[in-house]
Amino acid sequence: MTAVIEVEHLRKTYGTTVAVADASFQVREGEIFGLLGPNGAGKTTTIECLQNLRQPDAGHLRVLGLDPQTEAVTLRRRIGCQLQESALPDRIRVWEALDLFASIVPDSPDWQILMEQWGLTDKRRASFSSLSGGQRQRLFVALALVNNPEVVFLDEMTTGLDPAGRRVAWELVRAIRERGTTVLLVTHFMDEAEQLCDRVAVVDNGKIIALDSPRGLIATHTSDIRVIFSTDVADLSWLEDIPQVHRVDRHGPRIEVEGSGPVLALVAATLVEHGITPTDLRTEQPTLEDVFLRLTGHGVHD
Amino acid sequence: MRILAKLTWVEIKLFIREPITVVFTLVLPLIFLFVMAGVFGNTPEIDPETGMEIFRGVGATDYYIPAYIGLVIASIGVVALPVHLTAYRERGVLRRFRASSMSVWTVFGSQVVVSFAIAMLGTILLVATAIPAYGAALPRSPGLVLAAFVLSVLSFSALGVLLGAILPTTRAAQGLGLILFFVMMLLSGAGPPREVMTEAMHWISDATPLRYVILMLQDPWLGFGWNTPASLTVVGIMLVAALLSARFFRWE
Ligand SMILES: Nc1ncnc2c1ncn2[C@@H]1O[C@H](COP(=O)(O)OP(=O)(O)OP(=O)(O)O)[C@@H](O)[C@H]1O
Numbered sequence: 424m425t426a427v428i429e430v431e432h433l434r435k436t437y438g439t440t441v442a443v444a445d446a447s448f449q450v451r452e453g454e455i456f457g458l459l460g461p462n463g464a465g466k467t468t469t470i471e472c473l474q475n476l477r478q479p480d481a482g483h484l485r486v487l488g489l490d491p492q493t494e495a496v497t498l499r500r501r502i503g504c505q506l507q508e509s510a511l512p513d514r515i516r517v518w519e520a521l522d523l524f525a526s527i528v529p530d531s532p533d534w535q536i537l538m539e540q541w542g543l544t545d546k547r548r549a550s551f552s553s554l555s556g557g558q559r560q561r562l563f564v565a566l567a568l569v570n571n572p573e574v575v576f577l578d579e580m581t582t583g584l585d586p587a588g589r590r591v592a593w594e595l596v597r598a599i600r601e602r603g604t605t606v607l608l609v610t611h612f613m614d615e616a617e618q619l620c621d622r623v624a625v626v627d628n629g630k631i632i633a634l635d636s637p638r639g640l641i642a643t644h645t646s647d648i649r650v651i652f653s654t655d656v657a658d659l660s661w662l663e664d665i666p667q668v669h670r671v672d673r674h675g676p677r678i679e680v681e682g683s684g685p686v687l688a689l690v691a692a693t694l695v696e697h698g699i700t701p702t703d704l705r706t707e708q709p710t711l712e713d714v715f716l717r718l719t720g721h722g723v724h725d
Numbered sequence: 726m727r728i729l730a731k732l733t734w735v736e737i738k739l740f741i742r743e744p745i746t747v748v749f750t751l752v753l754p755l756i757f758l759f760v761m762a763g764v765f766g767n768t769p770e771i772d773p774e775t776g777m778e779i780f781r782g783v784g785a786t787d788y789y790i791p792a793y794i795g796l797v798i799a800s801i802g803v804v805a806l807p808v809h810l811t812a813y814r815e816r817g818v819l820r821r822f823r824a825s826s827m828s829v830w831t832v833f834g835s836q837v838v839v840s841f842a843i844a845m846l847g848t849i850l851l852v853a854t855a856i857p858a859y860g861a862a863l864p865r866s867p868g869l870v871l872a873a874f875v876l877s878v879l880s881f882s883a884l885g886v887l888l889g890a891i892l893p894t895t896r897a898a899q900g901l902g903l904i905l906f907f908v909m910m911l912l913s914g915a916g917p918p919r920e921v922m923t924e925a926m927h928w929i930s931d932a933t934p935l936r937y938v939i940l941m942l943q944d945p946w947l948g949f950g951w952n953t954p955a956s957l958t959v960v961g962i963m964l965v966a967a968l969l970s971a972r973f974f975r976w977e
Pocket residue numbers: 437440441442460461462463464465466467468469507611
């Protein structure tokens with residue numbers, strides 16, 4: 424598979440703030456690649472350098488084999504961008520915006536289909552300023568796709584969308600990829616990265632600290648299984664005597680046991696031995712959130 | 726070309742949907758016409774004390790029509806256009822355009838075409854009101870007036886794009902634009918006739934672009950022929966403004 428996006432040793436500072444310290448990664452043709460990280464990690468800066476909306480201080484960048492800095496005009500016709508921050512004129516109507524942006528490229532796809540897919544048909548005559556946050560967001564994603572791009576950049580696409588809207592958006596992004604479009608997705612939602620991305624780069628403080636498939640990240644960076652149940656019994660110190668148990672946490676009646684290997688069976692057996700038979704005993708598989716905590720030492724929203 | 730046409734059409738619709746700009750640009754000159762033509766009528770007058778002709782020896786209404794056409798053009802150039810462009814930059818609309826490979830020439834070009842359309846509309850409104858209501862005359866040399874009109878719009882839209890390019894915020898554009906507009910309205914030929922102004926007022930008047938636009942429009946309108954010095958000044962302003970805008974334009 425060829426690399427559609429190449430980033431080597433990208434660096435970008437604003438005064439004394441180092442937004443991107445030294446980032447290198449490649450995005451392959453036809454994949455959904457995620458940049459996952461907390462606020463201020465440098466995600467937007469990274470992708471806006473690729474769109475030539477910001478000037479990198481150093482680094483080698485290629486998108487579709489083109490240099491964003493010197494071949495921006497050619498490049499921008501072949502990519503689609505949903506920006507984290509941008510706007511449309513207040514009084515422009517939804518259909519007018521789609522029609523306008525579709526006319527930038529000679530043979531753009533039918534924008535009516537996009538309007539339908541992104542649930543904007545009811546709002547076709549509504550002005551931009553009258554749209555809700557989620558509706559604006561969907562319009563921006565539709566505008567990013569209106570030129571039938573080979574690569575699409577989505578910067579926090581599902582911010583402001585309700586749960587149903589998010590699921591629809593994920594389905595549509597998968598459909599875009601099925602057509603062969605490469606997707607570079609910026610998000611700070613763990614579930615979005617886990618559900619949607621083929622590979623994820625975890626970004627923190629301007630550095631890429633891990634890069635793999637979501638499954639791969641979880642397998643490499645977490646080992647513990649979490650066993651969860653509820654009980655009123657106060658003293659559970661005997662659970663810690665099981666060698667495979669690494670930690671026992673208590674949140675009111677809810678107990679979380681972390682451990683490895685056959686920890687579920689061992690915990691279950693020991694509980695029964697002590698006369699405790701919880702009805703809600705279950706395991707939780709580690710998620711990207713655990714990977715993130717492990718790698719950065721803090722949560723995504725701290 | 727297709728995108729320029731599309732953007733221009735959208736911009737015209739956006740202009741029409743903005744009531745404040747419509748009133749300011751198109752209705753205000755009509756109000757001036759109503760007041761000035763009402764007060765001064767349209768008979769040529771001579772100052773009884775000095776024996777001097779005021780209003781260049783023509784009726785006041787005829788004198789003011791080309792001046793108000795200039796006023797419409799100036800209000801587009803120093804108020805509507807800079808406010809529009811700075812708001813676009815401030816809100817991230819230009820950023821959105823840029824990311825979609827809209828070129829700076831498309832953005833500027835559409836503004837110039839829209840300026841023409843609005844100025845034309847304003848002119849038609851003025852003339853169509855003044856002729857039946859105040860017995861105003863049609864222009865004496867329509868061809869020259871048209872040429873002067875084209876140069877005026879080009880010059881003031883270049884000035885507007887320049888203000889939009891260099892002013893940092895919408896507030897700055899509104900503040901400066903309104904001051905420029907009112908100073909020019911009062912002193913450049915759309916206010917009291919030049920003959921009754923003081924020396925100091927003449928100096929300020931001569932420093933404003935609108936003065937030359939009004940002279941360039943007024944001379945052929947009243948049958949005094951083409952005003953070469955005024956038209957050269959207007960073209961000069963246009964070239965300098967266009968060069969500076971290309972140099973200082975920023976998307977964000
Ligand atoms: N135009 C700017 N001027 C100065 N500092 C900036 C600018 N843009 C970003 N920064 C700083 O650079 C750092 C990275 O910002 P960036 O927007 O790339 O983060 P992000 O990962 O996209 O965050 P978020 O999840 O909040 O969108 C932050 O510390 C931010 O304050």
